[in-house]
Amino acid sequence: MNTADLGLPVDVPSTALFTDHYELTMLQAALKAGTAERRSVFEVFTRRLPNGRRYGVVAGTGRVLDAVENFRFDAGVLGFLRERRIVDEATLEWLSGYRFSGDIWGYPEGEVYFPGSPILRVEGSFAECVLLETVILSILNHDSAIAAAASRMASAAGDRPLIEMGARRTHELSAVAASRAAYVGGFASTSDLAAGFRYNIPTVGTSAHAFTLLHDSERDAFRAQVESMGRGTTLLVDTYDVAEAVRTAVEVAGPELGAVRIDSGDLLLVAHRVRQQLDALGAHRTRILVTSDLDEYAIASLAAAPVDAYGVGTQLVTGSGHPTASMVYKLVARAESADPKAPLRPVAKKSSGGKTSIGGRKWAARRLDADGVAEAEVVGTGPVPAELADRQLLVELVKGGEIVGREPLDAARDRHLAARAGLPLSATQLSRGEPVIPTEYVHLRSGSQ
C-alpha cells in the first residue's frame, strides 16, 4: 500500500522513514558491537527559548504518539533500505520486527516549558530509542513553535476569537499540523479544511477578492454571496473602495449583515471608520473581522479598536519569527546491558562549544509561591523532593510500547489556558525578556539514581 493511491502529494509508506540515515547506521554498528540492547534513556529538551520569549508551549505530543505507534518497517521500506545499501541484512532482519516496546513520559500537550525542561523522556534499548529521534523532533519542534506563537497571539487578542488562515503560507501538511497547534495555543477556528477533517477543528471562510472581481459589480458579488450564504455572512469590503463597499454591503444584506472583513490598509484607522459607518447605517451588530499580515504585536495594537475577530496567516504558521523550537533529543543515561536492573549511568557530551547537556534521567516539577503562582521550573535527577511530589510535570504516555496517553485535543487546549494562567503576570508581556520563571537544577548526583 502506498500514499500515492490516496492522491497525497507525498508518497511515504510509513513513519519509519521520517528518520535520518545516521540512525540506521548507528543501529547497524551497535548491533554488530553488541551494544544495541543497552538500556538507554533519551530526553527531549531545549537549551533556550526563542530570543526574548517568556515561555514555550508543548504541542504535537498526540501526533508523536501516532507516529511512534505506526513506526514499522514493512516490505516496501525494507526493500528501499536494501536496494540503497543503507544497512546490512542483519540490520534489516532486526528492523523487520521493530515495534517500540519501551516507555515514554513527557510534559502533557498544552503545558508550558522552559529551557532545560525534560519535555519528553524515551526509555528502552538504545536500538529502539535511537530510531525515533528525527520523527519525534520534527513533530515537537514544528508544533511547539506554532503553538507558542498562537499562545502569544491569543493572549494579545483577549476575548476576541482568532482564525488560523495560514495554510497557503506553509507546506500543505505542515498547515494541518499548524492548525492543530494553533488550536492548542488558543485559536478558535481554521480556514483549512484538511485540519477540520483530521482534527475536527471548526472551519470558517466566506470569500476572497477574486469573488468580487468575478462579478460585474461589487453589488452583484455581495448579492450572490448573501443569496447563497444568508445575511449572517461576512462580506469582504476592500476590493475597491471600503466606504462604498460598506454602504453597498448593508444595502444588500440589511443591518443583519453578519460581518465585514478588512484585508488591507491601516487596520486601526479603517476599523474605526468602518465601525462608525456601520453604526450610522444601523448595522450595530455587524462585526468587523480584520486579516492582513497580523502578528501578536499588530493584534495587541488593535486592542482598543472596534475589531471583533482576527484572521492570522503567515505569522502564525511561521511561528512569528521562530518557525522551529530548537529542541534536541539526547542520550542522558544508559546501562551496560539490557538488564532492567543494571544501573543507569548518566552520560553527556562534554566538548566545548556551548552544546553541552546535563546527564541523568530527569524529573521535573513546577514550584509555586504562596499565592499559587509558578516561581520555578525544578529539574532534577535522583529522588523527587517530597514538597514537589504533587507538582510533577511528566506524565506517562507510552507504557511497554502501549500508548496510554491519548486524549482529546480540547484537553490540551484547556490545559494550556490553565498553565499559562498559572504563570506570573509578566508571562504574557510581548516585549523581549527572560523566561518568566527560572529553571533550577537540583540533586544532581553523578553515577547513581
Added chain:
Amino acid sequence: MNTADLGLPVDVPSTALFTDHYELTMLQAALKAGTAERRSVFEVFTRRLPNGRRYGVVAGTGRVLDAVENFRFDAGVLGFLRERRIVDEATLEWLSGYRFSGDIWGYPEGEVYFPGSPILRVEGSFAECVLLETVILSILNHDSAIAAAASRMASAAGDRPLIEMGARRTHELSAVAASRAAYVGGFASTSDLAAGFRYNIPTVGTSAHAFTLLHDSERDAFRAQVESMGRGTTLLVDTYDVAEAVRTAVEVAGPELGAVRIDSGDLLLVAHRVRQQLDALGAHRTRILVTSDLDEYAIASLAAAPVDAYGVGTQLVTGSGHPTASMVYKLVARAESADPKAPLRPVAKKSSGGKTSIGGRKWAARRLDADGVAEAEVVGTGPVPAELADRQLLVELVKGGEIVGREPLDAARDRHLAARAGLPLSATQLSRGEPVIPTEYVHLRSGSQ
C-alpha cells in the same frame, strides 16, 4: 481508503482538502449566481522578494502537478463537507465530478524569479481554478522559500558539497519537500530517508553523539563504527575532546579514515587545527565535514578554511530567515461567460493598502544584454515583442487537464544552475540589496488582449 492505514501521522484523504473553506463557499455562491463557469485566468506572483534577497527560485512545480492531478472529491471528502454543512447539495454534486480541465503555464522548476514574475498561470472556469488556490500556494510558497535559501548556500559553498540535515527542525513532511527543494537549489544529498525514498535523492549519515556516549569509551565507539561501516566512514570527533578524538580516530581507522565531523565550537578555528592534526598524523586525504547551525553567511566565512563539506539543518528548512515566499494567487482576467471566444477582461483589486495587483493575462521574458547576461525581467500583457519571443519564460505544464510538464528532478536542478549563472554577478552577493534585475511592465492595455 485512509492515510491512517499507512501509519502516516496525518490522515487526509485527498489533495482536495488542502483547501481553504472560503474557496468552497465562493464556489457555491458563484454556482447559484450563474457566474461559476466564467472563463478565468489566475496568476501566481510575489510583490516582493524577502528583505534584501537578489533573486527567487521557483520550486515545487512538480509537486503542484501531482497535487492538481490528484485533486478529487471522493465519497469520504464529500461526506465530511456534507456533515459539516460547508456547502449545499448542488455544490457537492458539482464537486463529485471535479477534475481540473483547464490549462496551466508557468516558470519551469529551478528557474529564477523576481517581483511580479507570473510564476504560474491557471486558466479555466472560475469554479475549477478558484479551488486550487491554497494547495498551489502552499507548495510554491514553501518549496520556493527553501530553494532560495539552498541556492544562496550552494553559491557560498562553491564546489564543496552540501548535505541537507534539517528534517528534525521542521514538520516531518515539510522535511521531505525541503530536501527536494534543497536539491533543486544545489544541495548534493540529504539525511532524510523519506526524501531518498520519495525523490531518489542520495542519502548520507553515519553517527551522532549518542553513539559515542553509548559505548564505554570513544575508542570503543569509533572501533564499532569502523568495523560496521569501514575505514571510509565519517567519525564524529567533538563528543569529548576534539584533539584526542582525532588522534583516536586515526589510530582506529588508519590514515584511510574517510572523514571527521565537527558539530560545535568555532568551526573556523577548529577546522584549521583538525586539518593540521590530520596532516601531521598522515591522514592527508581524510576530509572534514562541519555541521552546526550553518547558514549561507557561516558557509561563506569558512570559504578559506580547510573544510570539505557542509551539513545544513535549521537554516535550510526555515528558509534562512524567510520560511515562506509570499506568493499570491490572484484573478487577473475573466470573461463574461464560459465561451472560449468571449473576450477576457483584466481585473484587479484597487483598494489602497499596498495590495494592488496588475490585471490582465501576462507573459514574461528575460531580456539579455549584449554579453548574454540577464538585464531585465519583462512582464507584459498583449502580444509579445518580436525581440523577446525566444526568451519567454512560461512553459506549458497542464493542457486541457492533462499534465504535460513533468520532468526529472535533475532537470530542475540543472536549470537552476544555468539560470543563476545567467544573472549579473551581483546576484550571488549575500549582502542585502535590490533584486539583481528590475521587472519592467510593458504593453499594458486595459480591456483587451
